[in-house]
Amino acid sequence: MASKLITFLPFFFALFFLLSLCNAKYDLDTLKRLQGCHKGTGKVQGLHDLKLYLARFGYLNYRHTPNHVNAEDDEFDDELETALKSYQNFYHLNASGTLDGPTVSQMIMPRCGQPDKKGSHIHGTKLLNIVSHYSFFQGSPRWPAGKSRLTYAFGSNYPNPYVPPVVRAFNKWASASGYFTFSRVYDFNRADLKIRFLSRVHGDADFDDNDLAHAFPPTNGRFHYNAEKKWSAGPGAVSGAYDLETVAIHEIGHLLGLRHSQYESAIMYPSLPSGEVKGLNEDDIQGIKALYGLNK
Structure with missing residues (x-):
């Protein structure tokens, strides 16, 4: 019985990870509007949508309370820059940490709902x-x-x-x-x-x-x-x-x-x-x- 439990543990962890992100809703139009943002731009309204996107596909550990965004959620911090560079590396984009045009174009492209990372x-x-x-x-x-x-x-x-x-x-x-x-x-x-x-x-x-x-x-x-x-x-x-x-x-x-x-x-x-x-x-x-x- 214990051996069967060990066999299925990886699946349960993967399923838990997917289900934990199912309420992470981001807005694609907001991602387009955020083009050009980078660390140092300070607080930008809507940056939490970028964080939600990167969390949804396994690049960032980020949660927020639905319908309630804190000021720090719209901060372009070191963690967001690292996550964005990781995303850019995965898709062979220029890993600048800036939300540039090619990165936005990749993000809004239709895709599989499975995360890329983890x-x-x-x-x-x-x-x-x-x-x-x-x-x-x-x-x-x-x-x-x-x-x-x-x-x-x-x-x-x-x-x-x-x-x-x-x-x-x-x-x-x-x-x-x-x-x-x-x-x-x-x-x-x-x-x-x-x-x-x-x-x-x-x-x-x-x-x-x-x-x-x-x-x-x-x-x-x-x-x-x-x-x-x-x-x-x-x-x-x-x-x-x-x-x-x-x-x-x-x-x-x-x-x-x-x-x-x-x-x-x-x-x-x-x-x-x-x-x-x-x-x-x-x-x-x-x-x-x-x-x-x-x-x-």
């Missing part, structure tokens, strides 16, 4: 002469040994035309890993992986304005699309819409235990513009093989 990073490791940027969740949670056959099911409100892109995404992970197999079942409650379309507040890491989807690490199995976004079933890019298959490949990576990659070409890169299609990259494949010991 993971066990393998950044910089060389495998097969490739510099790897993938990362794992805290504690490297994964599906138990021998649990390579996973079932998935769609929620009752999931649109039938949107099923094929997710099936294609599962097939790509199965082929690339050479380890996992995925099969659809119709008993939602008994499936290993549960896929739903949900709106903003739905009881876990609720969606913010630029969240496309989110999924939880092993062995929780939840994968939620943001129902308020415009989606395309493909195959292929559709202008002004987000590609269901691309987002599914990314979120399945989370379901298997991968966190975000700093490599823009990787499917596990956090953000995705509308009208763009991506697939698995060598960085993603090396990440899943490293996590499950498949390189041996």
Whole structure:
């Protein structure tokens, strides 16, 4: 019993971290207005929104009481500068500590709702002469040994035309890993992986304005699309819409235990513009093989 508890502790810590941030609401328009701010500008109304954003995605330890902002919440202090530089480094931006135009543009880009930080990073490791940027969740949670056959099911409100892109995404992970197999079942409650379309507040890491989807690490199995976004079933890019298959490949990576990659070409890169299609990259494949010991 104790060994089972230890196995699931990393997941519970990751879930607690996500849930603790679900009420951290920031305003994207305020982030645009704050462009140019840096340490030394003193108190600027709305800087707490920047702190909330950076806290939401794992760069800053910041909390505030809803509807009550203290004067120090709008102070550009050393801690905020350090967090902003960390964000800029992750996205290969100029780590100036100034909220410049490229940084704001990155922040307002639609993205996965999972945080970027608080993971066990393998950044910089060389495998097969490739510099790897993938990362794992805290504690490297994964599906138990021998649990390579996973079932998935769609929620009752999931649109039938949107099923094929997710099936294609599962097939790509199965082929690339050479380890996992995925099969659809119709008993939602008994499936290993549960896929739903949900709106903003739905009881876990609720969606913010630029969240496309989110999924939880092993062995929780939840994968939620943001129902308020415009989606395309493909195959292929559709202008002004987000590609269901691309987002599914990314979120399945989370379901298997991968966190975000700093490599823009990787499917596990956090953000995705509308009208763009991506697939698995060598960085993603090396990440899943490293996590499950498949390189041996």
